[in-house]
Amino acid sequence: MIEINRKQIIPPKVIRMSWLRAENFGNLEQHLKAQKLKTFLELSGKVYLDLVKVFYANLKFSNGILKTSVKGVEMEITKIGNI
Secondary structure (H helix, E strand, C coil): CCCCCCCCEECCCCCCHHHHHHCCCHHHHHHHHHCCCHHHHHCCCCEEHHHHHHHHHCCEEECCEEEEEECCEEEEECCCCCC
């Protein structure tokens, strides 16, 4: 018998800016936009919680570079531009 590891898929938690406006949270939308978080918080898609945990568990910061690895894949995250 072959055992297959299945990763848990979590529905994304996103902010609907239209809901913020409808509920009179308009200032919050502007604050998120000013902090460059609006687009990030609107992202949607599948989330693999186990892989996210591994990403953060292996995360290291050195010389201004974030480094991590997931399933043997090495990654480096560096600052780009004025963000």
